[in-house]
Amino acid sequence: MTHRLGTLRGLLVAAAMATTLVAARSWAVDTTELADPHLQARYLALTHELRCMQCQNETLADSPVELAADLRHQVRDLLLQGKSDDDVRAWMVARYGDFILFRPRFSLRTAWLWLAPGVALLIGAGVCWRIVRGRAALVDTDTDPVGEDAAQTRDARG
């Protein structure tokens, strides 16, 4: 009985999930489908990492404005022409500047952006190391017995 119920519940969950997926697909801003699944994957990746210049905090894929639709068509056309992902990015940057890339390129100007987290981590590690070293040094100067040692000392005394 419980087994049957389990199966039923599983089916219901699956049906609910399928409905959600279908609904999400039909509500999506961008319903472009490229015949080649490989191109489709690249298309989705690119439109998710290019900025909609009009809304500025949305990707091309998520933005409902007309300019985003025009730029998505450009991405599709460039891919269909056999352009590489980097070609598509360069095409966009030539017109809209680095700002269109949600993932900034590494350059002299963006170096601090990419390196700052690593530098912060190193500083943090340095501070950590100093604190640990400082505490370790304290043990030598601490003459009070602790824990088991203290019990042994007490026994010996007793």
Place this chain on the structure above:
Amino acid sequence: MNRFALPVALFAALVVVLAIGIKHSPQKGMIVSPLIGKPAPQFSLPSLGDPAHAVTSADLKGRWYLLNVWGTWCVECRAEHQMLIEARDTHAVPLIGLDWKDDDARAHEWLAQLGNPYETVAIDHSGSTAVDFGVYGAPETFLINAQGIVVYKYVGPLTRDVWTQEILPRLPAHAAGKS
């Protein structure tokens, strides 16, 4: 050494860095165009006045012009229109309109009602020329020199301040050209 010296110094350094960033940040929402100092994109578009006639970047070469991207659907364009008329009347530089993704009949109506500040208007139905110019919101205005190089770009309705402080000083004495 005081144990607070290092954190305070780091904090102070951060304040300085952020202050520099805020001071030098471009106007809010203004994105520096990568086209500045580069040749303006090539285009050949039908003219609004005479669709059989083409407005081309090649024909415009040889003199300075102000390319103004507009559309009748664009609310802010109405706000700048009076300034465009004023700019035309100074005869400082010819204005070329780029009617972006618009309806021709509406565009004619708009110019008849509000006055036509443009020497010529190119029609960009598909929006592809606007995209080549990196346009992301009308109105946008580009100052292009006689060599066809983009000298300056302004995003938003053209104001008297922008006209007198940014555009006029960039023009050579003889920019008015033939019209």
